[in-house]
Amino acid sequence: MSLVRVHNFSVSLDGFGTGDGQTLEQPFGHAGTRLHEWFFQTRAFRAMTGQEGGPFSVDGALADTWDGGIGAEIMGRNKFSPQRGPWEDESWQGWWGENPPFHTPVFVLTHHPRPTLEMEGGTTFHFVDATPEEALKQAREAAGGKDVRIGGGVTVVRDFLAADLVDFMHIAVVPIVLGRGERLWDGLEGLDERFAIESTTTPSGVTHLMFNKR
């Protein structure tokens, strides 16, 4: 069965998955890199950014689960681009350079569709104006029986959780208090009842929560 999975999704103690004020220089707004420092240390991230090596770590092992068996990703417009509203131009091809780390079809949810973008390494960005259910249907077809990753940002993950479409979710709680930004948990009262939840804190101080659908 094709599962819907969320991986390596960092939130602050007060539940913010991104800070206030996303810009080209600050994709996570005033949070800067603080939500993802734990991830930058992992071999997975280093490999993704063309670096080599790094320690084998508990954080790294957990982060590595993001990749296996994924056939497509769904992400929000705000994960793809710092632009809002109609595309000013279509030269923006995402944050990830010519060879993005997805290597699958990626469905970008936007109210402003634009032509499909084929990148190196097997990543193809499709721009769709669709509900979570509709986008998932398209992604599942493209995934050829494999799993579908919900890549974020906050709003997209929250919408898929609210629609009860998520089978697995890996959350990393970072012990910082951001104060403002986008909250993951809003509108999700009782979410825990739908999942079996494991927690573990790693030496980096991050607490990983693994939500498996009951």
Add this chain to the structure above:
Amino acid sequence: MSLVRVHNFSVSLDGFGTGDGQTLEQPFGHAGTRLHEWFFQTRAFRAMTGQEGGPFSVDGALADTWDGGIGAEIMGRNKFSPQRGPWEDESWQGWWGENPPFHTPVFVLTHHPRPTLEMEGGTTFHFVDATPEEALKQAREAAGGKDVRIGGGVTVVRDFLAADLVDFMHIAVVPIVLGRGERLWDGLEGLDERFAIESTTTPSGVTHLMFNKR
């Protein structure tokens, strides 16, 4: 030096320290007992409620740190009583029976002072209309050089954190999504920068955070 300490303070994943709608039957509103199940299993809680025994556990060892060296407590009106506004009558003597587990002076912050209440076992409730700084001054005098515990509820802890009066804080994050109630973290952006923070998850699934003032 007399420290200001917060202990055994439970919050949900979304940061709520109490649910919505406190009543006599539901002191934590719609959260019921879900924020404190981990604590009810400890020897400390069992002893506090006249039960014996219970397992020695990591949760229990962490919970036990609440008691040593405390000379006074400060708590909010809402921790003391489910009533709001002017006292309907003064027969209410707290949730804890004739011999409350504090055994020290306790300063109850309220806009509606009433006469001091002497209980069995050394607990004396003083009702004071005071700022955090003023209440702390009174509590420190009463504590005779020992530490002062900030007993909650959420608003009181938040006010003392906002005023930068807290030296140590033990938070227990319970993996539930309450959705509504009183949020601990509101207005505390950057709180983490003032503390060294340790985290550990215990077999009960709760993540304990120990904030020590830098």
